[in-house]
Amino acid sequence: MDYYNEWLALATTLKLAAITTIILVIIGTPLAWWLAQMQSRFKVILEALVALPLVLPPTVLGFYLLLLFSPNYASGSFLQSLTGSSLAFSFTGIVIGSIIYSLPFVVQPLQKAFEQLGDTHIEAAIMLGAGPLDRFFNIVVPMTKATFITAASLGFAHTIGEFGVVLMIGGNIEGETRVLSIALFDQVEAMNYQTAHYLAGGLLVGSLLLLAFIYLLNYRAERKIKVAN
Template identity: 65%
Template sequence: MFSPDDISALQLTLKLAAISTGLLLLLGTPLAWWLARSQWRFKFLIEALVALPLVLPPTVLGFYLLIAFSPNNWFGGLMMSVTGETLAFSFMGLVIGSVIYSLPFVIQPLQNAFTMISSQSLEAAATLRASPLDRFFSIAIPLARPGFISAAVLGFAHTLGEFGVVLMIGGNIPGETQVASIAIYEHVESLEYTQAHWLAGCLLLLSFVLLILVYASNRQLRIMRT
C-alpha cells in the first residue's frame, strides 16, 4: 500500500497546499479588492500579470525561479544571507513557487466576487459613518463569501496538482520537497504501478471532493438568491 515515503509525500502536499492557500488569501484579498475597485487606466497590465501562470508552461516558471533562487543572483543571495540556506531544494522555495503558480486561481474568484458588490451598499454604510476598513470587513467580506470559498478551494486544489514547478526547483528530497505528484511520477517511471495507483487514486479522490464542494456551494447560493 503506502510506503513511509508515500505517506510523508501526501502530508507534505497537504501542508504545502494549506500554507500556500493561507498566504494567497492574505496577499490576494487586498490585491483582488484593488483590482475590483480601482479606476486606474493601466489596471489591465496588472490583471494580465496575475493571469500569466494560467498560460505559462510550469517549466518556464520553474526555470526562472531556479535562476532567481541561485545564491549568485541578488534575490537568492539575499535569502541566503537571511536564512542561511538556498531557497531551491527547500520547503520554503516550494511555498514561493506555489504562491506564484496558484495566484490567478485565488485572485480571479475574489475579484469577481468583489466586483459584484454594489457601490450603493458601500455608500449606504458610508453615510452611516462606517470607516472604509469597517465597510470592508462588515460588508464586502460577508457578501463575497462564495468568492472566498471558491478561491480557497481552487487555490488548494491547484497546489495539490502542482508538478512541473516542483520538479524544476525541488530536488526530490523525501520529507522536504518530494510532494505526492513527484512521488507518483517516480513510481510510474520506475514501473512501480501499484504504488503509483494508490497515490494517484488518493489525489484523484481528494481533488474530486474539493471540486464537488465548490460546485455544490455555488449551486446552493443560486438557489438562495432566486
C-alpha cells in the same frame, strides 16, 4: 509498497497546500479588492501579470524562480544572506513558487465577486459613518463568503496538483520537497504501477470531491440570490 514514504509525501503535500492557501487568501484579498476598484489604464497589465501562471508552462516559471533563488546569482545570494539558507531546493522555496503559480485561482474569483457587489451597500455604510475596514469586514466579506471559500478551495486543489514548478524549484527531497505528484512520477518511472494507481486514484478522487464541494457551494449561493430576488 513503501507506505511511510508515500504518507510522508502526502503530509508534505497537505502542508504545502495549507500554508500556500492561507498566504494566498491573506495577500490575494487586498490585491483582488485593489484590482476591483482600479480605474487605471494599467489595470489590464496588472490583471495579465496575475493571470500569467494560467498560460505559462510551469517549468518556465520554475526555471526562472530557480535562477532567482540560486546563490550563484545576486538575487539568490541576497536572499540567502537574509534567510541564512538557499531558497532553492527547500520547502520555503516551493511555498513561494506555489503562491505565484496558484495566485490567479484565488485572486480572480475574489475580484469578480467584488466587482459584482455594486456600490449600494458600500454607499449606505459610508453614510452611516463606517470606515474602510469596517465596511470591508462587515459588508463585503459576509456578502462574498461563498466566493472566499471557493477561492481558497481552488488555491488548495491547484497547489496539490503541482508538479513542474515544485520539481524545478525543490527537486525531490524526501520529507522536504517531495510531494504526491512527484511521488507518482517516481512510481511510474520505476514501473511500480500498483503504487502509482493508489496515488493517482487518491488524487483523482480527492480532486473530484473538492470540485463537487465547490460546485455545490456555488449552487447554494446562486439559489440564495434567486430566493432573495
